[in-house]
Amino acid sequence: MQVRRLTVAGLRRFEHVELAPAPGLNLITGDNGAGKTSLLEALHLMAWGRSFRGRVRDGLIRTGATAVEVFVEWDEGAEARVRRAGLRHSGQEWTGRLDGEKVHQLGDLCAALAVVSFEPGSHALVTGGGEPRRRFLDWGLFHVEPDFLPVWRRYNRALKQRNALLKAGGSTHQLDAWDAELADSGESLTLHRLAYLERLSPVLQQAAGDLVGMLGEAALQFSPGWKRQELGLADALLVNRERDRQFGHTGVGPHRADWHVGYATLPQREPLSRGQAKLTALSCLLAQAEDYASVRGQWPIVALDDLASELDRRHQAAVLARLQATGAQIFLTGTEPPPSLDPTTVQARFHVEHGQVTAP
Numbered sequence: 601m602q603v604r605r606l607t608v609a610g611l612r613r614f615e616h617v618e619l620a621p622a623p624g625l626n627l628i629t630g631d632n633g634a635g636k637t638s639l640l641e642a643l644h645l646m647a648w649g650r651s652f653r654g655r656v657r658d659g660l661i662r663t664g665a666t667a668v669e670v671f672v673e674w675d676e677g678a679e680a681r682v683r684r685a686g687l688r689h690s691g692q693e694w695t696g697r698l699d700g701e702k703v704h705q706l707g708d709l710c711a712a713l714a715v716v717s718f719e720p721g722s723h724a725l726v727t728g729g730g731e732p733r734r735r736f737l738d739w740g741l742f743h744v745e746p747d748f749l750p751v752w753r754r755y756n757r758a759l760k761q762r763n764a765l766l767k768a769g770g771s772t773h774q775l776d777a778w779d780a781e782l783a784d785s786g787e788s789l790t791l792h793r794l795a796y797l798e799r800l801s802p803v804l805q806q807a808a809g810d811l812v813g814m815l816g817e818a819a820l821q822f823s824p825g826w827k828r829q830e831l832g833l834a835d836a837l838l839v840n841r842e843r844d845r846q847f848g849h850t851g852v853g854p855h856r857a858d859w860h861v862g863y864a865t866l867p868q869r870e871p872l873s874r875g876q877a878k879l880t881a882l883s884c885l886l887a888q889a890e891d892y893a894s895v896r897g898q899w900p901i902v903a904l905d906d907l908a909s910e911l912d913r914r915h916q917a918a919v920l921a922r923l924q925a926t927g928a929q930i931f932l933t934g935t936e937p938p939p940s941l942d943p944t945t946v947q948a949r950f951h952v953e954h955g956q957v958t959a960p
Contacts, residue, residue, distance in 0.1 A: 601674060601675070601676055601713075601714060601898050601899060601900055601901055601929065602621075602623045602674060602675045602680075602929045603621050603643070603672060603673070603674045603901060603929060604620065604621065604673050604674060604675060604682075605618065605619070605620055605621075605671070605672070605673040606618065606619045606621065606639070606642065606643065606670075606671070606672055606673075607619075607669075607670070607671040607672075608638075608639065608642045608668075608669070608670055608671075609665075609668070609669040610661055610662045610665030610666070610667055610668045610669055611638050611641070611642055611660065611661070611662060611668045611669075611670070612635060612638045612641075612659070612660065612661075612662055613634070613635040613638060613662070613955045614635060614638060614662065614955055615662065615665075615955060617639075617955075617956065617957050618957075619639065619950060619957060620959075621929065621931070621948055622947035622948035623927075623929055623947060624924070624927075624929065624930065624945070624947035624948075625920075625924060625930045625932060625945055625946050625947050625948075626929070626930065626931050626932065626946075626947060626948045626949075626950065627932050627933075627934075627937060627941070627946045627948070627949050627950070628640075628931060628932065628933045628934075628949075628950045628951075628952060628957075629933070629934055629935065629936055629937065629949070629950070629951050629952070630933075630935070630951055630952030630953055631935060631953070632935060634952040634953055634954075635952045635955065636905075636906075636933040636934075636952050637653075637719070637905050637906070637933060639931070639933075639950075639952070639957070640652075640717060640719070640903040640905050640931055640933060641653065641660070642668075642670045643670075643672065643713075643715045643717075643901060643903055643931065644715055644717050644903065645660075645668070645670055645687065645689070646670050646672050646685060646687055646709070646710070646713050646715070647710055647713045647714060647715035647901075648710055648715070648735075648739065649694075649706045649707075649709070649710045652717050652719050652721065652722075653719075653721065655691070656668060656689045656690075656691045660691070661690070661691060666690060667688050667689055667690040667691075668688070668689050669686070669687070669688045669689075670686070670687050671684070671685070671686045671687075672684070672685050672686075672713055674713065674901075676898065677897065677898060678897065678898070683698075683699055683712065683713075684697075684698075684699055684700070685697065685698045685699075685709060685712055685713060687709060694706060696709040698712055707742065707749055707753075710742070711742050711743060711749065713901070714743050714892060714896075714900035714901065715900060715901045715902075715903055716885050716886075716888060716889045716892075716900050716901070716902050716903070717885075717903040717904075717905070718881070718882050718885050718902075718903070718904050718905065718907070718910070719903075719904075719905035719906070720905065720906060720909070720910060722878065722881045722882065722885065723874060723877040723878045723881050724881075725881040725884060725885075726860075726861065726872060726877045726880045726881045726884075727871075727872070727877045730856070730857070730858040733858055733859055733860075734855075734857055734858070736884065736888070737793050737796060737797070737857075737859065738752060738793075740796060740800075740888050740891065740892070741792055741793070741796050743892055743895075743896065743900075744796075744891065744892060744895040744896065745792060745796070748792050751785055751788045751789050751792065752789060754781070754785040755782065755785040755786055755788075755789050755853075755854060755855075756855075758778055758781040758782040758785055758786075759782060759850060759853065759855055761778050761781075762775065762778040762779070762782055762850055763848070763849050763850055765778060766844050766845055766847075766848050766849060766850065767848040767849075769845075775841065779834060779837045779838065779841075780834065782833070782837060782850070782853065783832065783833040783834035783837060786825075786833045786853050786854045787832070787833050789854045790824045790825075790828070790833075790854050790857070793822070793824075793854070793857065794822060794824075797820050797822050797859060799891060800820065800887050800888065800891055801819070801820050803887040803890050803891055804818055804820060804861070804883055804884060804887040805817055805818050805819075806887075807882075807883040807884075807886045807887045807890070808861070808863075808879075808880065808883040810883075810918060810922070811879045811880075811882060811883050811915060811918065811919075812863070812876060812879045812880055812883065814865075815863035815864070815865055815866050815876065816863050816864030816865035816866070817863070817864045818861050818862070818863055818880075818883070819861070819862045819863070819864070820859055820860075820861060820862075821859060821860045821861075821862050822857070822858075822859045823857060823858045823859065824854065824857050825852060825853050825854045825855065825856035825857040825858075826852035826853060826856070833852075833853060836852045836853075837850070837852065837853070840852050861880050861883075861884065878910055878911070879911070879915065882911075882919065886919075886922070886923075889902060889928070890926075893926065893928075899926050899927065899928035899929070900928070901928070901929050901931070902923055902928050902929070902930045902931070903930075903931045904919075904930065904931065904932045904933070905933050906933055906934055906935075907919070907920075907932060907933075907934065907938055908934050908935075908936075908938040908939070908940075909934075913938075913939055913940045914940075916938050916939075916940040916941075917940035920932075920938075920940065920941065920945075924945055
């Protein structure tokens with residue numbers, strides 16, 4: 601997967617900008633606050649429907665603009681099939697096109713382009729709440745399991761309906777019907793997540809061994825969102841129904857699922873240092889990208905924001921060498937080239953200044 605053109609309008613500092621990236625490593629430099637990260641946000645927005653720094657309405661749109669617009673053209677697969685996607689997002693409403701056709705579901709648009717991003721906030725994947733970890737799982741499954749998206753949509757529709765009934769004081773008969781739908785789709789959703797984590801586990805162990813080897817072997821620990829070893833989801837929903845009525849929302853199920861990375865030499869309750877959390881998060885992202893490549897036969901786009909400030913020189917060199925050996929297209933930002941970077945491996949350079957991007 602290789603981006604050949606990226607066009608952005610109305611994004612933070614950029615009125616309009618266009619890049620023609622090269623295969624391999626693309627280096628983007630500029631002063632702090634110049635907008636380097638915003639270019640990676642644009643790619644992430646197309647692949648995830650949101651920035652890695654938050655929702656579109658949370659400051660992503662340029663002052664005076666009504667919406668952010670992103671267009672990406674890329675080559676896909678061994679046959680280098682050309683694909684095109686466009687997204688216009690006002691923060692409240694969106695419109696999108698994929699390969700010349702209007703898209704009605706944002707998930708369908710996001711499933712087309714795969715971007716794995718590592719940025720200063722990525723440690724939240726390890727140290728933050730459960731939402732980013734569920735999003736990590738589901739994004740990976742969107743891309744490697746074609747039948748996952750309908751299950752995910754089915755579950756979330758049932759969850760929305762059940763929560764509405766709980767708030768409105770719905771009848772037992774109505775709740776019974778939606779409990780059955782929620783349980784059936786929820787069990788299927790959980791099986792998908794379990795299978796994905798099992799497949800990801802050995803890949804993560806290898807990546808974490810290279811980056812955080814001092815902590816011993818890494819292991820993924822999954823919590824499905826209810827006491828699955830004791831109860832099926834249908835029974836768990838019934839047991840918790842009165843409590844759910846009291847609080848007005850569903851308290852058990854895959855929407856409460858979580859996972860963690862444990863290490864052989866680290867006591868369960870001992871927190872990771874910030875540096876260890878960054879390296880663990882990066883290990884997870886590299887494992888996800890490698891799994892994508894093994895299933896889809898091509899690497900996703902890899903975006904590395906300000907790598908020099910996030911990792912020491914040794915880890916920078918290890919990560920870049922690992923990625924460059926795969927042939928993945930990489931976008932790397934920094935105020936200057938990272939000290940560990942071999943300049944002969946850079947395929948294209950871009951400089952961001954005063955809302956403009958130049959190729960020196």
